Amino acid sequence: MAMHKTKAVTATRHAALGLSDQDLLDMYYYIALARTLDDRMWVLQRAGKAMFVISGPGHEGCQVGAMWPMDKKNDWLVPFYRSVAACLVKGMTPKDILLGLFARAVDPSSGGRQMPGHYGHPGVKILSTSSPVGTQYPHAVGIAYAAKLRKTGEVTMVAIGEGGTSQGDWHEALNWAGIYKLPVIFVVENNFYAISVPLHKQVAGESVAARAAGYGFPGVVADGSDVLECYRVAKEAYDRARRGEGPTLIEYRVERLGSHSSDDQQERYRPKEEIEAARRRDPLVTFRAYLESVGLMDEPRGQALTARIKREIDEATDSADAEPLPDPSTAERHVYATQHDPTYYRADDQIPGPHPMHPWLPGPDGRR
Numbered sequence: 001m002a003m004h005k006t007k008a009v010t011a012t013r014h015a016a017l018g019l020s021d022q023d024l025l026d027m028y029y030y031i032a033l034a035r036t037l038d039d040r041m042w043v044l045q046r047a048g049k050a051m052f053v054i055s056g057p058g059h060e061g062c063q064v065g066a067m068w069p070m071d072k073k074n075d076w077l078v079p080f081y082r083s084v085a086a087c088l089v090k091g092m093t094p095k096d097i098l099l100g101l102f103a104r105a106v107d108p109s110s111g112g113r114q115m116p117g118h119y120g121h122p123g124v125k126i127l128s129t130s131s132p133v134g135t136q137y138p139h140a141v142g143i144a145y146a147a148k149l150r151k152t153g154e155v156t157m158v159a160i161g162e163g164g165t166s167q168g169d170w171h172e173a174l175n176w177a178g179i180y181k182l183p184v185i186f187v188v189e190n191n192f193y194a195i196s197v198p199l200h201k202q203v204a205g206e207s208v209a210a211r212a213a214g215y216g217f218p219g220v221v222a223d224g225s226d227v228l229e230c231y232r233v234a235k236e237a238y239d240r241a242r243r244g245e246g247p248t249l250i251e252y253r254v255e256r257l258g259s260h261s262s263d264d265q266q267e268r269y270r271p272k273e274e275i276e277a278a279r280r281r282d283p284l285v286t287f288r289a290y291l292e293s294v295g296l297m298d299e300p301r302g303q304a305l306t307a308r309i310k311r312e313i314d315e316a317t318d319s320a321d322a323e324p325l326p327d328p329s330t331a332e333r334h335v336y337a338t339q340h341d342p343t344y345y346r347a348d349d350q351i352p353g354p355h356p357m358h359p360w361l362p363g364p365d366g367r368r
């Protein structure tokens with residue numbers, strides 16, 4: 001009997017990948033949490049509570065799959081403006097994300113200084129999002145280079161869209177990481193559009209992933225609507241990075257289910273049929289179908305989860321909204337080095353002595 005049971009369990013795709021049933025339920029929770037948070041942000045924007053929204057509906061499955069093999073405590077995430085699900089898996093809360101949307105003083109990314117969609121949290125090793133697309137790639141490579149020099153074992157994951165790969169920064173980062181075999185995972189979430197500019201105007205050749213060959217490391221393409229496949233390729237990339245074998249470029253082919261941002265209207269440049277077809281590749285739908293097929297999800301369990309998530313997002317919204325705006329007298333804070341709050345950047349840095357990049361800040365032992 002016991003043997004029969006074991007056989008049935010290992011026959012599932014997720015068990016063959018080393019994922020437990022609980023892993024799957026947790027992964028689905030994050031996909032659904034990110035989507036609900038996303039829907040809320042759009043409602044808040046339409047209600048006049050936020051000036052702008054940019055987020056990741058359709059990208060959540062690949063982000064959760066990519067993040068799952070990460071060592072959440074030690075590794076680094078360098079996000080972009082669609083990385084809501086990735087940031088939640090890494091340790092940001094829905095309230096943290098909403099504090100940025102509302103530009104509140106305690107927003108962990110920038111203290112309410114950046115425009116919405118610039119996720120980040122130094123306390124959980126998420127770098128603050130950069131506005132110019134592509135610049136996050138050299139940042140990530142810098143972190144990975146430091147990790148290699150210091151032998152910390154940290155791996156850095158960085159994400160971007162396919163349009164951003166046209167930037168010089170992107171290529172320079174790959175070149176450097178390839179030469180020094182750095183522990184970095186380059187994710188490209190290819191949703192076929194850079195605002196209204198289609199893929200073929202950004203990328204000649206078969207794929208973004210194929211470019212990795214020119215920089216001397218593997219590049220893989222994975223279907224972003226297949227969360228388990230997204231996990232599988234990410235796990236291989238993490239294992240490779242941890243073995244000291246260097247970077248991997250992963251191109252996830254995803255669907256952008258909505259417009260580029262709240263300032264865009266995709267119906268003006270995408271055919272109706274294409275937008276409808278994209279919905280069939282929604283990871284929330286495809287992953288739920290997988291969970292149902294292995295007996296992990298049904299209508300009552302789905303309803304209970306939806307109610308739980310709605311409660312969490314309601315509480316996060318009220319709690320973030322109640323926080324004060326930044327004090328106008330602090331407008332120059334974080335602009336000039338002398339006005340840095342020493343605790344702000346040091347939250348997770350345990351290296352004693354002066355800060356290597358901000359020597360004017362005291363270390364955790366109080367020394368400068």
Ligand SMILES: Cc1ncc(C[n+]2csc(CCOP(=O)(O)OP(=O)(O)O)c2C)c(N)n1
Binds near residue numbers: 134
């Ligand atoms: C250097 C730079 N150029 C232009 C922009 C304006 N911009 C913001 S997002 C974006 C589209 C990027 O498309 P892609 O990288 O494919 O990502 P997606 O939004 O499709 O996920 C552009 C052009 C910018 N932020 N930075």
